Amino acid sequence: MSIRKIRERLNKTVENVPYIGKVLTSEITLKDLVMTTVAAGYLILGRMDPAKAGPRVNVESMYGEDEDVQTMTLDTKIWGTIEGKLDYFLRNRTPIDMNSDADGTTDDNMVGPSMTLMHLNYEIFKGFDIVAAAKLTTGAPLEERFGIQYTWTKNGFLFYTLATRKINEDPNTEWKSDLGYSGPLSGNFGWRTNWEQLFTFPDGQTTTNSSRIRLGVTYKMPGSGTILSLGPAMDINNIQNGENAATNPRTMMPGAYLSVDFK
Numbered sequence: 001m002s003i004r005k006i007r008e009r010l011n012k013t014v015e016n017v018p019y020i021g022k023v024l025t026s027e028i029t030l031k032d033l034v035m036t037t038v039a040a041g042y043l044i045l046g047r048m049d050p051a052k053a054g055p056r057v058n059v060e061s062m063y064g065e066d067e068d069v070q071t072m073t074l075d076t077k078i079w080g081t082i083e084g085k086l087d088y089f090l091r092n093r094t095p096i097d098m099n100s101d102a103d104g105t106t107d108d109n110m111v112g113p114s115m116t117l118m119h120l121n122y123e124i125f126k127g128f129d130i131v132a133a134a135k136l137t138t139g140a141p142l143e144e145r146f147g148i149q150y151t152w153t154k155n156g157f158l159f160y161t162l163a164t165r166k167i168n169e170d171p172n173t174e175w176k177s178d179l180g181y182s183g184p185l186s187g188n189f190g191w192r193t194n195w196e197q198l199f200t201f202p203d204g205q206t207t208t209n210s211s212r213i214r215l216g217v218t219y220k221m222p223g224s225g226t227i228l229s230l231g232p233a234m235d236i237n238n239i240q241n242g243e244n245a246a247t248n249p250r251t252m253m254p255g256a257y258l259s260v261d262f263k
Helices: 003-015 020-025 030-045
Strands: 056-066 069-083 086-097 115-125 128-137 143-154 157-166 172-186 189-202 208-220 227-240 251-262
Touching: 056 227, 128 157, 208 251
Parallel strands: none
Antiparallel strands: 056 069, 056 251, 069 086, 086 115, 115 128, 128 143, 143 157, 157 172, 172 189, 189 208, 208 227, 227 251
């Protein structure tokens, strides 16, 4: 299939997807979620450069509890190469209240906003990319962001950092970092640890940050690139000082995670 045909197929698919802004700022139905998932699938099929490895998909389910509130957070990441040095990255995090007696719509079950990120990255030199990003959060308008990221990997170690600036209404700066390590244990088994940290610096307001910590055993399925990972986890949100700390207190959610990484 030619690049032109692939792009035509993507455009036709997007036309049939519900308006994303409406979906994320009003009631989210199961149909909306299915349609959005289909659109993400077409983005995978539309990868433009078959010479490079990808796309990669990582799906994680984290189950934790904070003050008798049991929450499962679904975290999906898709990334790959479009063409040459131009890459894409998609991410969605949706927290679901496991104690809810709701009637089935995702909005009623949420304990926090669903967040979707869409990045286009262009490598300017080894390890460094410029980033054009869009961020969609339930109940909030679209955020347009620009920034730069750096990635370093060696012998199982990972260091990643991303700084972006929101350029439209209510500007702020976000800084994200990832520290990780993965190593062998025996045969197809290994282990991994990862610490993800996010800082938000609103102009003239209190800085907030959140942490996500993972430690787990990994298993590489024979004959494929699929890797399963399972272990304890900790999510800490709304780490802040000042007046907002009383109205939006910190939450600590210990629990466990299960993730699948495949391509």
